[in-house]
Amino acid sequence: MGASRTNGSRTNGSRTDGSRTDGSRTNGGFDVDALLADDTVGIVVCCGSGGVGKTTTAAALGVRAAEAGRKVVVLTIDPARRLAQSLGLTVLDNTPRAVTGLDLGQGGRLDAMMLDMKRTFDEVVEAHATPEKAAQILANPFYVAVSSSFAGTQEYMAMEKLGQLRAQADREGTWDLVIVDTPPSRSALDFLDAPKRLGSFLDGRFIRLLAAPAKAGGRAYLKVFSAGVTLATQTLSKVLGGQMLIDVQTFVAALDTMFGGFRERADQTYALLKQHGTAFVVVAAPERDALREASYFLDRLGEEGMPLAGVVVNRIQRVAAPGLTAARAAAAEESLDDAGAGESTTADLLRLHAEVARTAARHAAVVKRFRTGHPGTPVAEVPAASRDIHDVEGLRTIGDALAAG
Amino acid sequence: MSDTAPAFPGVRLHVVTGKGGTGKTTVAAALAMALARRGQRVLLAEVEGRQGIAQTFDVPPLSTQEVRVLADGSGGEVWGLAVDAKAALLEYLQSFYKLGRAGAVLEKVGAIDFATTIAPGVRDVLLIGKVYEAVGRTTGSKRGRGDLAWDAVVLDAPPTGRIGRFLNVNAEVADVAKVGPIRSQADSITRMLRSPRTAVHAVTLLEEMPVQETVDAIAEIEGLGMPVGAIVVNQVREPLLGEAGLARVAKAAESPRSRGALAKEVTAALGTAGVRTTAALVDGLLAEATDHADRVALEAEQREEIAAAGRPAYDLPWLPDGVEGGGLRVLADHLLEQGMV
Numbered sequence: 213m214g215a216s217r218t219n220g221s222r223t224n225g226s227r228t229d230g231s232r233t234d235g236s237r238t239n240g241g242f243d244v245d246a247l248l249a250d251d252t253v254g255i256v257v258c259c260g261s262g263g264v265g266k267t268t269t270a271a272a273l274g275v276r277a278a279e280a281g282r283k284v285v286v287l288t289i290d291p292a293r294r295l296a297q298s299l300g301l302t303v304l305d306n307t308p309r310a311v312t313g314l315d316l317g318q319g320g321r322l323d324a325m326m327l328d329m330k331r332t333f334d335e336v337v338e339a340h341a342t343p344e345k346a347a348q349i350l351a352n353p354f355y356v357a358v359s360s361s362f363a364g365t366q367e368y369m370a371m372e373k374l375g376q377l378r379a380q381a382d383r384e385g386t387w388d389l390v391i392v393d394t395p396p397s398r399s400a401l402d403f404l405d406a407p408k409r410l411g412s413f414l415d416g417r418f419i420r421l422l423a424a425p426a427k428a429g430g431r432a433y434l435k436v437f438s439a440g441v442t443l444a445t446q447t448l449s450k451v452l453g454g455q456m457l458i459d460v461q462t463f464v465a466a467l468d469t470m471f472g473g474f475r476e477r478a479d480q481t482y483a484l485l486k487q488h489g490t491a492f493v494v495v496a497a498p499e500r501d502a503l504r505e506a507s508y509f510l511d512r513l514g515e516e517g518m519p520l521a522g523v524v525v526n527r528i529q530r531v532a533a534p535g536l537t538a539a540r541a542a543a544a545e546e547s548l549d550d551a552g553a554g555e556s557t558t559a560d561l562l563r564l565h566a567e568v569a570r571t572a573a574r575h576a577a578v579v580k581r582f583r584t585g586h587p588g589t590p591v592a593e594v595p596a597a598s599r600d601i602h603d604v605e606g607l608r609t610i611g612d613a614l615a616a617g
Numbered sequence: 618m619s620d621t622a623p624a625f626p627g628v629r630l631h632v633v634t635g636k637g638g639t640g641k642t643t644v645a646a647a648l649a650m651a652l653a654r655r656g657q658r659v660l661l662a663e664v665e666g667r668q669g670i671a672q673t674f675d676v677p678p679l680s681t682q683e684v685r686v687l688a689d690g691s692g693g694e695v696w697g698l699a700v701d702a703k704a705a706l707l708e709y710l711q712s713f714y715k716l717g718r719a720g721a722v723l724e725k726v727g728a729i730d731f732a733t734t735i736a737p738g739v740r741d742v743l744l745i746g747k748v749y750e751a752v753g754r755t756t757g758s759k760r761g762r763g764d765l766a767w768d769a770v771v772l773d774a775p776p777t778g779r780i781g782r783f784l785n786v787n788a789e790v791a792d793v794a795k796v797g798p799i800r801s802q803a804d805s806i807t808r809m810l811r812s813p814r815t816a817v818h819a820v821t822l823l824e825e826m827p828v829q830e831t832v833d834a835i836a837e838i839e840g841l842g843m844p845v846g847a848i849v850v851n852q853v854r855e856p857l858l859g860e861a862g863l864a865r866v867a868k869a870a871e872s873p874r875s876r877g878a879l880a881k882e883v884t885a886a887l888g889t890a891g892v893r894t895t896a897a898l899v900d901g902l903l904a905e906a907t908d909h910a911d912r913v914a915l916e917a918e919q920r921e922e923i924a925a926a927g928r929p930a931y932d933l934p935w936l937p938d939g940v941e942g943g944g945l946r947v948l949a950d951h952l953l954e955q956g957m958v
Contacts, residue, residue: 262776263638263827357789436912444728447710450797497638501672502938529660532908533901536892544890551889557879558886561902567857574937598911600825 234367241617242522242590248277251388253485253491255378256521259394259403260495261505265526268601268610269495269594270393274322275311276611277389281318285377285386289327289370289392296326306331308377313604323387332369332376354463362538366395371481378484402475404485404512491521496582497576498528510586522590524614525579529571529605530595538569592617623655623958625846628816630752630809631771633849634780634834635820640851643668643940644820644933645773646695647948648849650927651958653693654949657768661686662698662753664744665775669945670697673940681705696767698751702733705743742786742803748772749806752814767869771893777819777834784810784817821923822851823916828923835926847957848928852935856913858906863913866906879903931955 247253260272267288274286285308308323316322337355338346349355359365373390381387394403484490492513496506506523513520536544545554545562553559583591594613601610622907626630631648637642640664660683663670672680674686679697681704687695706729707720723729731738748793752770770955775783782789787807790799809815817838817933821831835845880899889892923930933951935945952958 261637263636444723447723448728448732502638531901532904533898535895535898535901540892544887544892547890548886553886553889555859555861556882556886557858557862557865558883558890560858561883561906562890563889564857564909565902565905568909570937598908599915602825 214495215521242524242592242614243617244276244474244522244592244611244614245280247491247493247521248282248389251282252489253521254381254389254489255374255484255487256391256491256493257403258392258493259509260497261502264495264497264502265594266495267393267495268607269524269526269614270391271324271354272601272607272610272614273493273605274324274391275314276615278311278320278322279315279318279608279611281320282389283321283387284389284391285323285325285381286391286393287325287327287370287373287375287377289329289366289395306335306373308477321387327366327370327373329366329369330360332373333365336372349463352459352463358463367405369455370395370403371484373486375481404482404516447458486516486518488519491519493521494523496523498578499523500578503578507582507585510589520589522592523582523586524592524594525582526594527569527596528575528579528593531565531569531572533565536565536569538566538573541566541569573582620720622956624956625816625958627768627813628767628846629765630748630815631769631846632772632774632780632815632817633820634777634817635849635851636778636830637776639820639822639827640933641776642667642673643945644774644851645771646670646673646820646940647857647933647945647952648958649695649769649771649950650687650936650945650949652690652769652771653687653695654691654953655688655958656689656691656693658766659695660698660767661695661773662700662748662751662770663773664700664748666699667699668699669773670699673945675941686694698747700744700747702743705747709743709746709833711801723747726921729744732945739790739799741783742799742806745784745806745810746785746802752809761904765771765866774817777830780817780834781837781841784843785836791834811842811844813844816844818846818849820849820851822852825915825919828919830928832922835928845928848923848926848930849933849952849957850923850930851933853932854935856909858909858913860888862906863910866903866910869903870910871906876903911936929957931957 221358248255256273258266258273260266270286270288274284276303278284289504305326306328308325311322311324314322315319337349341349370392374390377387377390381390485492491507492514494506494509496502503525510520510523512518541562545559545566547555548556548559548562579591579593583589590615597606597609599606601607621896630644633645633648635640635644645663648660649659652659663679668678670676670686674695674697676684676686676697679699681699681701683696683698685694686697691693707724710720710723733743748770751767754766755763774780776913786803787887790803821827821829831848835848838845857865865875865879869879880896880903883899883902884894887899891896931952932955933948936947938944940948
């Protein structure tokens, strides 16, 4: 962890893609150590499409930062208990737990936690409502459904928890770096969009109108509104069943008295992501779809002025015998074959090497194309491991690879 | 094409799930193509708005209208559909309530957005509802009359992490819609999903986490009383070292003496093949072989996990160039040869 920043400013420079100009090397490498050593960075968000190794990257960054002296908490949202596997933990819930097996000689620490979406939502309700009101909300079937199964609640609660951890870190000094792994969304952009969507719908016009009669004391109140709304509620009653509307009305009215509006809350967490203390790490794999998803995300971060730290491309095939090209290996294997030694171990090794070299060339080509498409964006390439990563030692190796760029 | 009897003869709805990154959409497309090559008329539907079908078949983005994406020489066809919750709700309201201009009003006041986005479970009921409609659709003037519109429907479903919740529409709407048409729609959908006309297939790679998620998802789907179909193992790579080679590499990793002997042999053989060898080159080749042997061992462990799940498993080869340039057809042929369809 030798690298340290000489320029502590958080400016994004003039780049349209929002990448930091001050944290990257001139060769387009992603200086991970500089990012982790930068004490003005308090939040690192790892995002990317499913199956690219987001959780592993988040955990590896956590281990590396902690061993370099940062006080880190890693938040994972993934229900597949992947971080638990990666960190060798058996229990992960809404409580951050210390990760063992680290070298903390530099005074750092590492805690990890997995988001319990429903409990987080419950806690928000309990923190903001009177006990009676909270009990009423928690028992509402509409609330139960929204808090446990609505697609988007997960993202929303991830943001909420991120905000809470950040606030706790500032208040108590427990951590100085929060690393968050984003939910396994349909697309990487969902993480940014879903909270706003949920916030604005809960705060939206129709739901306000639905809530109105509960507040005014009767359904009759709706009639003075407009024929359109009456028609809409009647139709929805027919399709969804009348009880549902009543439940919605109680739910919305109850929430309404509690928050200063969901939209405002969502906007606040969104604003947190735009702050200079936040850094996005976009994770991808050397495949067309994953890199396309990463591109969308980069464009979006640029549009929103959100601070991009860099891109991590995992699982890059490396060649251990670079002196021999795929073509020459194939030719040599053929000549062994001609000489009647096609079944020999050497012929096997040559066949294998030709395949490895071809894969490596293909990976290099797609990454090069990606770099060309995103000039100035720092990129780190992480070699493929032959075994899956599920211990601190493995995460350390990934961290070394990340730092080597 | 082989004469193997199809493994899922009575199945009309193939639900394809899998962990993100396993190639779920590609496998769903290959399955649809394989069915079409058996002469069937197949609808391939996606529900997550990703336009994965359009990308896989290299056609313009799909709309909410069914469009033909493939015609096979056998007379079979694949049609693609991107199911959209809003369009499905409007269509549903139109056909059951003859709404007329009320649909536009609902849209305007935000009721459609509300129902498709916020109302829990309703979105999934609408999405699967559209698929349910397609499975039962007939060419006659009324439902149930005439021939079936589709011989088979293949659903590119949400990933393993969400599949249980997605398919369990009954439970999802149970809390909020105790009676009413959405409720009965959910009941009909669940009946279909639990019948032998449905099979839920899971796509995996020979890696720990995808296999673990597959095993978990299978247990979850069985728990819902829905028929689990096959496990499709995607991106399978042939071992490049034979049994003998693997054994020697493993031994060399443990004993310096074996390693020395192997290095010497390789150096000599490379010399006869006209390769100028250095110690670094031989070390590199052996390192690559050790990595490969590690991966082969890991894959063998995953094979055992898959076998323990007790479902029929089918292999699809890893395609260096993806599905471009006829790759999808290669995959479809593999499914046919192994008798999945």
